[in-house]
Amino acid sequence: MRGRRGDRMTINIQEHMAINVCPGPIRPIRQISDYFPRRGPGPEGGGGGGFGEAPARLAPLALAPPAALLGATTPEDGAEVDSYDSDDATTLGTLEFDLLYDQASCTLHCSILRAKGLKPMDFNGLADPYVKVHLLPGACKANKLKTKTQRNTLNPVWNEDLTYSGITDDDISHKVLRISVCDEDKLSHNEFIGEIRVPLRRLKPSQKKHFNICLERQVPVCVGLQGAKGRGPWEGQVPRTFSLPSQLASPSSMSAALRGISCYLKELEQVGQGPGLLEERGRILLSLSYSSPRRGLLVGILRCAHLAAMDVNGYSDPYVKTYLRPDVDKKSKHKTGVKKKTLNPEFNEEFFYEMELSALATKTLEVTVWDYDIGKSNDFIGGVSLGPGARGEARKHWSDCLQQPDTALERWHTLTSELPPAAGALPSA
Numbered sequence: 270m271r272g273r274r275g276d277r278m279t280i281n282i283q284e285h286m287a288i289n290v291c292p293g294p295i296r297p298i299r300q301i302s303d304y305f306p307r308r309g310p311g312p313e314g315g316g317g318g319g320f321g322e323a324p325a326r327l328a329p330l331a332l333a334p335p336a337a338l339l340g341a342t343t344p345e346d347g348a349e350v351d352s353y354d355s356d357d358a359t360t361l362g363t364l365e366f367d368l369l370y371d372q373a374s375c376t377l378h379c380s381i382l383r384a385k386g387l388k389p390m391d392f393n394g395l396a397d398p399y400v401k402v403h404l405l406p407g408a409c410k411a412n413k414l415k416t417k418t419q420r421n422t423l424n425p426v427w428n429e430d431l432t433y434s435g436i437t438d439d440d441i442s443h444k445v446l447r448i449s450v451c452d453e454d455k456l457s458h459n460e461f462i463g464e465i466r467v468p469l470r471r472l473k474p475s476q477k478k479h480f481n482i483c484l485e486r487q488v489p490v491c492v493g494l495q496g497a498k499g500r501g502p503w504e505g506q507v508p509r510t511f512s513l514p515s516q517l518a519s520p521s522s523m524s525a526a527l528r529g530i531s532c533y534l535k536e537l538e539q540v541g542q543g544p545g546l547l548e549e550r551g552r553i554l555l556s557l558s559y560s561s562p563r564r565g566l567l568v569g570i571l572r573c574a575h576l577a578a579m580d581v582n583g584y585s586d587p588y589v590k591t592y593l594r595p596d597v598d599k600k601s602k603h604k605t606g607v608k609k610k611t612l613n614p615e616f617n618e619e620f621f622y623e624m625e626l627s628a629l630a631t632k633t634l635e636v637t638v639w640d641y642d643i644g645k646s647n648d649f650i651g652g653v654s655l656g657p658g659a660r661g662e663a664r665k666h667w668s669d670c671l672q673q674p675d676t677a678l679e680r681w682h683t684l685t686s687e688l689p690p691a692a693g694a695l696p697s698a
Contacts, residue, residue, distance in 0.1 A: 360388055361387070361388050361462060361463040361483065361484040361486070362384055362385055362387035362388060362423070362450070362462070362483070363384065363385050363386060363481060363482065363484065364381075364383075364400075364448065364450060364480075364481075364482060364484055365382045365384070365385075365480065365481045366379065366380060366382055366448065366480050367380040367382065367477050367480070368380075368467065368472055368477070369472075369476070369477040369478070370441055370469070370472045370473075370474055370475070371474075371475060372438070373475075375434065375435055375436050376432055376433060376436060377432070377433040377436045377446075378430060378431075379402055379431040379432070379433070379446070379448075380428075380429070380431075381400045381402075381416050381427045381428075381429050381430075381431065381448075382427065382428060383424070383425065383427065383428075384398060384400075384425050386423060386424070387424070387450065388423075388463070389423060390452035390460050390462065391421075393421070395421045395422060395423060396421075396422070396452045396462070397418050397420050397452055397454070398418070398419055398422070398425050398451065398452055398453075398462065399415060399416050399418040399419070399450075399451060400416040400427065400448060400451075401413060401416075401448075401449045401451060402414040402431050402446065402448050403446075403447040403449070404440070404446060405444065405446075405447050405466070406444070406445075406549070412549075412551075412575040414431040414432075414433070415431075416429045416431070417429065418453045433574070433575065434552065434572075434574040434575070434613070434681075435553075435554065435574045435575070435681040436681075437662065437681055439661075440469065441469045441472060442469075442470055443470070445467065445468050445469065446468075446469055447466050448464060448465045448466075449461065449462075450462045450463055450464070462484065463485055463486060464484060465480075465485065467480065549651075549684065549685060549686075550577040550638070550651030550684040550685060551573055551574060551575045551576035551577060551612070551638070551651055552574045552682065553570075553572075553573045553574075553589070553638065553653065553682050553684055554571040554572050554573070554574075554679060554680075554682075555568065555569065555680060556568070556571055556619075556679045557655070557666060557667070557670040557677075558670065558674075558675065558677040559626055559629070559670060559675070560621075560674075560675065561626075561675050563621070563623070564624070564625065564626075565621050565623040565624055566593075566621070566622040566624060566634075566670075567620075567621055567677075568591055568620045568621075569617075569618070569619045569620075569677070570589045570591070570605050570618050570636075571615070571616065571617055571679065572614065572615040572616060572617070573589075573612075573616075574681075575613065576612045576613070576614075576638065576651070576684070577612075577650050577651065579648045579650060580640065580642075584612060585610075585611070585612060585640040585648075585650065586607055586608065586609050586610065586641040586642070587607070587612075587638055587639065587650060588604060588605050588606060588638070588639055588641055589604070589616060589636065589637070589638050589639075590602065590603070590605075590637050590639065591603045591604075591620055591634065591635065591636050591637075592634075593624075593634055594632065594633045594634075594635055594654075594656075595632070595633075601622065603620040605618045607641045626671065626674065629671055630657065630671065631657070632656060633654050633656030633657070633658060634654065634656060634667070636653050636654070636655070636682075637649065637650075637651070637652035638650040638651050638652065638684055650684065651684025651685055651686060652685065652687070653682045653683065653684055655667040655682075662680060662682060663682055666678060666682070
């Protein structure tokens with residue numbers, strides 16, 4: 270129907286939309302609530318308000334999981350965390366390596382195999398990656414191992430074996446292995462790419478374990494470690510840092526990150542409850558044997574491993590001194606030769622203390638490691654004392670030596686930043 274000139278035609282909004290936008294029969298406009306499934310009628314079922322029931326012909330919109338939207342593959346049910354892929358895989362990359370704990374030789378073998386999809390760090394869109402390995406807690410310089418640098422690649426292949434000596438069952442129960450991937454820059458400081466932390470308690474003796482894990486960023490997190498009352502190990506301690514993914518977009522990555530945080534905090538708690546909080550300065554391999562024919566104690570200084578670096582060149586010039594306390598006459602001092610520029614010296618020297626077996630029950634063997642310096646005083650690296658007043662493995666080694674004469678017993682011992690109080694606590698006989 271045509272209207273006269275000057276008359277205004279009245280058209281409702283449905284007819285206007287049908288004419289100008291979608292010619293044909295007018296269809297109802299979908300509402301946002303139509304795209305979601307409803308548990309039931311009424312406000313409790315999500316159909317509250319004035320919207321009413323969803324039309325039967327409108328199926329709910331099938332939403333893809335976040336991992337599928339991002340193009341990532343979700344891990345299968347039952348997959349181990351060793352092959353877990355986090356959301357940072359596209360930016361930091363993955364690292365593949367093997368770990369083997371040899372209980373007989375007290376060694377930990379770290380086989381660094383390869384990395385894939387590392388984050389570009391240089392202007393040419395590539396990187397010069399290398400891997401550093403540390404044992405935590407402990408002095409980083411004392412137990413740092415490092416691979417060679419692969420030039421101009423984001424998918425480096427190393428196939429290198431890094432070995433820690435002097436690893437005991439106690440270390441496996443509470444220490445954490447930190448594996449860091451860095452980019453080497455000759456004209457500036459090296460850049461950090463990502464890291465992985467593996468609790469050594471996940472390893473079984475003489476069984477190689479394979480890992481293929483995404484690198485994570487290092488983020489300092491303080492979770493009630495300072496100023497918390499009633500938490501003995503944490504009171505007065507400096508906050509620790511551990512790795513945490515900076516983005517937790519998917520529920521799978523959130524759960525994995527929370528598992529990692531809880532495991533690492535549990536490791537720290539075990540360390541805090543352990544014997545003493547002294548700084549570790551390396552390991553020393555000692556041999557003790559009481560010789561019945563010679564009526565004396567044989568002390569063998571075999572080797573040291575992962576000593577703390579005391580010189581500016583990143584090394585030390587170590588030698589070992591031994592005392593048998595109490596030493597009234599001051600004649601029990603013995604000293605090895607100096608090994609130049611090394612953190613893993615081999616001495617293979619033996620000292621003899623002439624003494625009856627019964628008298629050794631009240632004695633304490635004090636072993637200290639020093640860094641030799643020319644023209645100034647020598648630097649103390651670390652020490653350990655063995656005797657009836659010692660604790661843990663040091664006390665057990667001493668008691669086994671007295672109970673098994675004419676038998677050479679070799680044990681690894683941890684060097685600490687200061688001698689335990691038991692070293693001079695025994696009364697003089």
